[in-house]
Amino acid sequence: MIRVGMIVNSDFRRDGRVQKESFALAAAGYAVTVFALNTCRPEDEQWAGVRVVNPLSGSLAWFPYKPGYLAVYRQLLSALRREKCDVWHAHDLDVLPFAFVAAKLQGSRLVYDAHEYWQDYDWPGYGGRVSFVRRLLWAAWRRLERRLAGRCDLIITVSEGITRLMAQEFRMPVPLLVRNCVDPVSPAYAGPRLRRVLNLSADVPLVVYTGRLLKGRGLGNLVRALAGLLEMHLALVGEGPMASVLAELAEDMGAAGRVHFVPPVSPLTVPGLISDASLGAALIEDVSLSKRYSLPTKLFEYVAAGLPLLVTGLPEMAALVRRHGMGLVLDDTGPERIKTALEGLLAEPGRLAQLKAGSIRAGRELNWRNEVSLLTHAYAEMAGKPA
Structure with missing residues (x-):
């Protein structure tokens, strides 16, 4: 052997x-x-x-x-x-x-x-x-x-x-x-799901981020955008040095009750946990060539969970999302632009469903x-x- x-x-x-x-x-x-x-x-x-x-x-x-x-x-x-x-x-x-x-x-x-x-x-x-x-x-x-x-x-x-x-x-x-x-969520998955963990009903818009809470991930602007969207919640699944900074920012923005910090789980169970969220966010900042050409695990976790995606306009991520018609690509990731994009999706449930269908189709290839x-x-x- x-x-x-x-x-x-x-x-x-x-x-x-x-x-x-x-x-x-x-x-x-x-x-x-x-x-x-x-x-x-x-x-x-x-x-x-x-x-x-x-x-x-x-x-x-x-x-x-x-x-x-x-x-x-x-x-x-x-x-x-x-x-x-x-x-x-x-x-x-x-x-x-x-x-x-x-x-x-x-x-x-x-x-x-x-x-x-x-x-x-x-x-x-x-x-x-x-x-x-x-x-x-x-x-x-x-x-x-x-x-x-x-x-x-x-x-x-x-x-x-x-x-x-x-x-x-x-x-x-x-x-x-x-x-x-990442492989798609099994129909037999019986583990915890975010909405049950957070005690949120199915009609509450829920954005999810998975991975380390670090600088360069657009998390501060995501929290700032959420402050103006009073119906929307954000789940940050992971841990890292930015956790306390983000918690303080959410408090300052009046969104502390809608920004949820969820401890990390085993990587292979992440798609099942997040599969009842509304949208997955991967707002990686263009701080280096490594990040510019990245295809982070979180992107594939969202696809495995069948979620629409909100991503930065970096070449690798943007090309993949556009090719499969499974999300929105933002060239400007300031808080106002993020807020506008999320508002647009909330106002068009049919569009959100279309992007979700694109993500599910993509999962048949990207697994x-x-x-x-x-x-x-x-x-x-x-x-x-x-x-």
Whole structure:
């Protein structure tokens, strides 16, 4: 049996992409171990045939400017050396060097799964001041990515735009595109739904946002827009550093009773939870090339739930939404423009129903059942296993 070692600096319980890929490879007959370096212990557990471990006693930091961070680096490398794998699969740039070392020492294949376009990512700082040393370290990470990309046996990423950017930047063939698609809600789904959780009746307009509550997601303007729509409610399903800021803003705008903070749930249950909302919002701001060409998981969660979408006019998202006729695209995402768009949909229930039908149709194509075959076929070719 071919052994696959995945490495990701996130919480496996909250990382839908890593869950879907690891479960798919396990179902295809691979022995998969995921080193999930931000997952709370127990250190070793089984998830649907996938072994999930976290061998670290501390955090894996991008910038090792404390002695403790270097100790964690050594701890991780020691754990990877002990785990013999035929393929090492790095989820994102921060773990790629460790996967490269493990693959080199063991003569294994190396897969790089870039969830972002790291050569122009909106971090560190969102335009804020960052120390000179920190900027130098970030430049070193980008240079390291360019060097290691040519050593990979397979590179995967999340949108067509990012495949083109990476091919041009690294002077290499176009990477494999595996989007963050999600399977539609099963008719047998019997779990919680938002309206029951929030005690809202079916006639109350309900906008939903899923994912981390971070800057650059248009959430402040969404709350401001809601303040002028007295019938509408907003559910923010997730957590993050913007939560307290958004709660305070909602209070200031007189909308605190209509902005609901819902704790995150298992990624694969998100579509079922949100399936009785009126609309899904993905107002990603154009703060970097990584965001400009993104196709975020939340977009596919809304499609899986059969929801109409309200999205920013960024090229990848806008093209997908327009092609399937499943939502509105906003080139201006100021609060007044968002408010006008939402008011228009409230005034035209027939239009909202039309967009919902477009989303349901899109779900027949944009689902993980279709997308996963790209991953398993590429693995079979790389590993010399019959497809």
